[in-house]
Amino acid sequence: MLNAFATSFRLKNTYKTNSILYSLKSLPLVKRLLPDALYASAGLKAFANIVSILIEVGSVFVGKLLYVSLMVFTAAQLLKGPAADSFVHIFFFLTIIGGLLNTQIFNPTKDKYYAIFLMRMDARQYTLSNYLYFLLKMAVGLLPFTLLFGVLAGVSPGLCLLMPFFVCAFKLVVTAISLWGCRDGKKARNENLPAPVIWAGVLAALVLAYALPALGLAMSPPLFLALAVLTVIGGGLSLAYVLRFGEFRAIYRTLLDPGSFVMNPADKNQAVLAAYRKKIDADMTQTSSKTGYQYLNELFMKRHSKLLTKSAKKITLVLLAILIMLIIACLSIPEAKTTVNELMLAFLPYFLFVMYLVNRGRVITQAMFTNCDHSMLTYRFYRQPKAILTLFAARLKYIIAINLMPASVIALGLPLLLFLSGGTSEPLNYVLLFVSIIAMSVFFSVHTLVLYYLLQPYNIQMETKNAAYGILNGLTYFVCYFAMGKELPTLAFGLGVSAFCIVYVAAALLLVYRFAPKTFRLRP
Structure with missing residues (x-):
């Protein structure tokens, strides 16, 4: 599994490095200073590699800092009632939203397509190694900020330490349920296209996260502790199921199907055009009294x-x-x-x-x-x-x-x-x-x-x-x-x-x- 992860990490890093080089070449002022043989320059490749690694490290912490400080801590300070209660209350319901929308496994990305179908890597080893890395990044990135801002809000340090594990456990529970629902490989859900029931759950959780504390009805830390412990136990059982699951290749065959996941830009172009044409009013009687380009625009x-x-x-x-x-x-x-x-x-x-x-x-x-x-x-x-x-x-x-x-x-x-x-x-x-x-x-x-x-x-x-x-x-x-x-x-x-x-x-x-x-x- 470690070898699979190392190979997939190098693949993603190469993809990011080339994307950074392309981005540099497209900047108006910078592109004139760069050589034409951009991708053959060892120095620029090394620079892009370093930037790619820094972005990867930054992705572990920066987003979590903004998330905990602004969406949880700042909101808890502004809403009615004890800040500690509001902090754990908001964190609980936002974790539900994150679990519903971001599972990692069901996100159809190009690196998954390249690794599993083009490079023919073992789908189970690739998926599990990257999923465990995703959970590790989540826990490590959240831990310093839940501890810092949680203590500032008046939450006990022990509960603050539990919060990142609660997040990972809830994601595991959702992932296990989703895997069980598509164990035949034919009903894999695309997390980029959430079902209406998912959006309904997200909207309900968002309202509960902020509306209840605004009315002075926030969850207490002891209740959060009880729910978090139960979720962590459920997460442990879910982890065992995820590790035993063996139909990842079948799931990705459905999830990365050309009909739902377009790799060819020309096909993507046609798909986008077809989607837009369905939304266009084809009433040819519509006209305009204007002339020239004003006529075209109207x-x-x-x-x-x-x-x-x-x-x-x-x-x-x-x-x-x-x-x-x-x-x-x-x-x-x-x-x-x-x-x-x-x-x-x-x-x-x-x-x-x-x-x-x-x-x-x-x-x-x-x-x-x-x-x-x-x-x-x-x-x-x-x-x-x-x-x-x-x-x-x-x-x-x-x-x-x-x-x-x-x-x-x-x-x-x-x-x-x-x-x-x-x-x-x-x-x-x-x-x-x-x-x-x-x-x-x-x-x-x-x-x-x-x-x-x-x-x-x-x-x-x-x-x-x-x-x-x-x-x-x-x-x-x-x-x-x-x-x-x-x-x-x-x-x-x-x-x-x-x-x-x-x-x-x-x-x-x-x-x-x-x-x-x-x-x-x-x-x-």
Whole structure:
């Protein structure tokens, strides 16, 4: 088993190393400094190897640090009731979510395909060695942070030491149940495509994780201890079953089937196009009174209306339901009024991350490329400055309008909740809650489309070929994520974020005007 793990680790490290080299070559300024024979350079390969190992080590700790510090510890400090109770309560239900969504074994990845089917490695040894390594990383990465932040929250050190093993045990229980359900190899579940019942469980666990402590109904540490011990015992029994399981090759034959797991970019291209065509309105009577590129854009938006607005409408309905529940809570539960009022006056930075999540810009730009730009960019007239800028302006209006659907619920709901929960002595807060949410929505709409036009990342096979595009999107995510940990007065943050959004939008539009005619093209 150790030999199987060593071989698979070298395989994954080689794959990561080549990906790092490719990413370096695609960076605008760096690629000119690198040699053409990039993959034959021993020095660059050694550098990429070191970066790959550092990323692997960082993956053990960095994600766990953010997870425990922000999603568990910070939330426990903000919610009502003893911090220790809230800490173990949130950790318990988030562990359930992690167990349902991340089993490792049922994640169809290229390295599994390469190792099991191309290199013909023993499926059982490969799977078990990598799964045990996954659990070891999970325990080692969580242990220092559950101990540090748990003790700071008032949880006993012994219980903090048990938490990582509780996480691994719960994952083992879920894995064993999933393996038993597909022991014939024909019903392997793809964890990247969770069933509706899994999503229902995730949503229920998420609500229970944060809603109950907000109402002062958190799980006590003794109850958590009892449940954790039972789970660890169940995890031990599950581990024995997983180690004896022998049908991993049959499972991966189903999970990595070309119909559900596409290795060929051309096949993937066709699969994506076929999926999009099913969502397009084929009503040929739809037309437009506009002319030129405005006509092309409006017709595209009309025929793709269901595809472009479906997720935004669903998010809007969910937000509306949450708003109604909060209004009812403010009107009927006195304790809830105080909590909601505090949230409205001090936690506006959290909504920066919320607005990032509800932004549909990336989905829309991907649809634009898949159904229009990947073909039209092959024609020179479509890449003329006038055509690019005309379409950019028209598309920006539609993206802003689509994003304003969920944003309007939040923008109107926050001042209403502030008023119903007790109000404020500073009337300007009502205005800033509304304006700042609208400004954030416009900001993310512009930001997404500007990145698409300045760093157009796709090639004709619809593969992402621009590392800078991924880096900037990742940076945007982390900035919004870290903003959740900040507690700032609504007046100060609202003024600051609104001013920033205005300046950024003006600068971004100027950059598009200057550079998009040169950068908006197909990637090789």
